[in-house]
Amino acid sequence: MELRSVAVLGGGPGGLYFARLMKLRRPECAVTLYEQSPPSATFGFGVGLATATQRRLAEADPASLREVVARAWSHEMSMSVDDVTVALPADDLIAIGRAELLEVLRAQAIAAGVDIRYGGRVAVDDLDADVVVAADGVNSATRERFATEFGARVEQHDGLYLWCGTDFALPRAVFRAETGEHGTFVAHAYPYRRDRSTFLVETDPETWRRAGFDATTAATPPERSDDASLGYLSTLFADTLRGSGLVGNRTRWLRFRTVTCARWHHGTTVLLGDAASTAHYSIGSGTKLAMESGIALVEALDTGTDVESALAAFESARRPAVEHLQDIARRSMLWWDDFPRRLDMPVEQLLIAYMTRAGKVSLGQFARQAPAVVAAGLGQYAGAPVERVPEDAVSWVLDRPLTTAGRSWPTRVVPRGELVGSDRVAVLDAGRTRQTALAAFDAGERLRRTGRSVGVRVPRGLRDLAADALAGGRVDLVEWV
Ligand SMILES: Cc1cc2nc3c(=O)[nH]c(=O)nc-3n(C[C@H](O)[C@H](O)[C@H](O)COP(=O)(O)OP(=O)(O)OC[C@H]3O[C@@H](n4cnc5c(N)ncnc54)[C@H](O)[C@@H]3O)c2cc1C
Structure with missing residues (x-):
């Protein structure tokens, strides 16, 4: 043409x-x-470009x-919860x-x-x-x-984020949660220049309001940054920031x-x-x-x-x-919206949950990338230390015993017909596809937080996905259908 x-x-x-x-x-x-x-x-700070891109x-x-x-600037990744920081190798990020x-x-x-x-x-x-x-x-x-x-359809989400930066390069990308008097703020930060890092902070609407950021947002003109929020967050994340302040560039709280x-x-x-x-x-x-x-x-x-x-x-x-x-x-x-509610999980297991959160990276792939982290996370999942990632990690995860809701199960895979709902055990159906199964695991994770154990009926063909969900603490038991 x-x-x-x-x-x-x-x-x-x-x-x-x-x-x-x-x-x-x-x-x-x-x-x-x-x-x-x-x-x-231009607005914004650094953007990441992964290897495949x-x-x-x-x-x-x-x-x-x-x-x-x-x-560009290359970096590794890490996650920090409380005093524990775990580094992840990431090639060419x-x-x-x-x-x-x-x-x-x-x-x-x-x-x-x-x-x-x-x-x-x-x-x-x-x-x-x-x-x-x-x-x-x-x-x-x-x-x-x-x-x-x-x-066209535009859906605005409830959570709030603020895109700002630091005036030094963090040693690596970091996910860090900080809980202050108003609630929890989570930072995703990564270096992108010798003297700059992106520092992206998100929080829920209740925490945002309690901290008075609805008022500071309304008072910030479009061409200015919300300095009150930047000051508050600089104090809250002082450890990560090594005492340096956050910098803005027409920075304000937004909803994605x-x-x-x-x-x-x-x-x-x-x-x-x-x-x-x-x-x-x-x-x-x-x-x-x-x-x-x-x-x-x-x-x-x-x-x-x-x-x-x-x-x-x-x-x-x-x-x-x-x-x-x-x-x-x-x-x-x-997953990130719910992140503050997962902070009681040990950090290595949290990393397994993070990496497998969207069904894009499997436990096996993550284990090849970061064997020591995955071994530690599997130990936390099983309740006993694990020296190295088992060769067939999926079967190993499925075969772990569990005592929950007043009952002991020899493996996480329950014999057909034995997964019965009660006020202590919720039972969900994963449907037939990866998409429906991932949605069921999301729902299972939310139910677990109400104190119930969660069993999911899953097609056997999705056993890899089921192992990811078990190891990441999203569900407790599975039954093959
Ligand atoms: C907090 C945050 C973090 C992000 N992090 C990442 C990341 O790590 N990696 C990543 O890949 N992406 C990231 N992104 C997303 C990324 O910034 C955008 O997806 C990307 O910029 C989209 O590119 P675009 O060319 O489609 O649009 P834009 O970059 O938005 O460009 C649109 C351009 O059009 C111009 N324009 C608009 N209307 C008119 C008009 N009527 N006349 C003339 N010009 C006009 C604007 O001025 C603008 O320059 C992030 C986004 C946010 C909000």
Whole structure:
């Protein structure tokens, strides 16, 4: 198909990366990108790019990835609860400041021949091009303009988060919970520059109100940071911060919004990145989603026979991966919402629960990555020390005995028909699929907190998933169906 002009609305990572790849693939096509903010103004701190993402970006455009990696900072991960910190090896996990990432992508787009126009909001109706790519972010006015046509849905969640930073590099990524007089705050923090770390804090609405942050949020103008909250959190997280204060950049408490669209394109306009779909920040994937969608869109436009069928092909190629990630992100969000209630769990077992929380990483995979952590966590699960991870960890987990609700079970797998509900044991049905089973384990974990033991009827084919849920303290017993 002949493409004479492509207009891109939005100069975030999705828009810039798409624009560069499009121009590289079709040098004869005029690619114009419109961004409302000047290059120097950007929100946020560092964003993480996992190994698999780097691989995909390297395949699509090795030159820009090289520049990104050169400006990024690599780190390991750890989790801290009370005085215990457990480090996790993580190969090639990097983070880069949002400002640096945009700088690299901007320079690369210009080098490829993209015409970038800064200043002033542009509306989709003002643009005249063969294809209009709306990469205008989570607040996309394009999505709002054609909300019915796109079948757009925006769900705002209750929990609150605040994206700020530190003026030094933490030694590694850290998850840390601190409970003060108003409740629990959880930090996800990671270094992204020699002198900077992202420090993201989340809490529940009750704690937020008790601490008076509803009032400080209302009193903070959009161009300022909520200094009262930053001061409070700097004191609460003083140990992690080594006495240094938190820094803001138009930092305020926000509620995460999950965006989904039944259709990503309407006529010759297509949504890209956060405008089309968001994934909760706890899986650190929004930038990756936007950039990987850019790769797929270029491929579809380059090989399509007409715009309409190319956009349809883009959507059907990309939607399964995006929806899969959104599903993982939703589970991860629920897990973090409940995090303060898990703080009585030993930290290694908590790490097993964390890594297997969304069904993306199995116990076996995690054991290969961090055998010492998993051995310690399995010991906590079984109530007796474990020297090394058993060769067949899944069978080992299923075979552990348990005494609960006034009864002793020789293994965690209950003989068929013996799992009977009572006021001390709740019984749930896992359904037939991984998705329904994960939802049942989520429900089981919540029920366990009411003091009941939880048994779940699970298809035998999902025994790996059942072992993850048992070892992560989400359920007590399973019965094969
Ligand atoms: C707290 C937090 C932590 C995060 N951490 C990570 C992480 O670790 N890893 C990760 O991959 N992602 C992370 N993300 C997500 C990531 O920031 C976004 O998903 C990503 O920026 C989406 O890219 P985008 O190009 O779709 O949109 P955006 O980056 O939002 O860019 C949209 C651009 O469009 C411009 N624009 C909007 N409307 C107009 C208009 N009418 N005219 C002209 N310009 C316009 C905006 O100014 C903006 O520059 C995080 C997000 C949050 C909130």
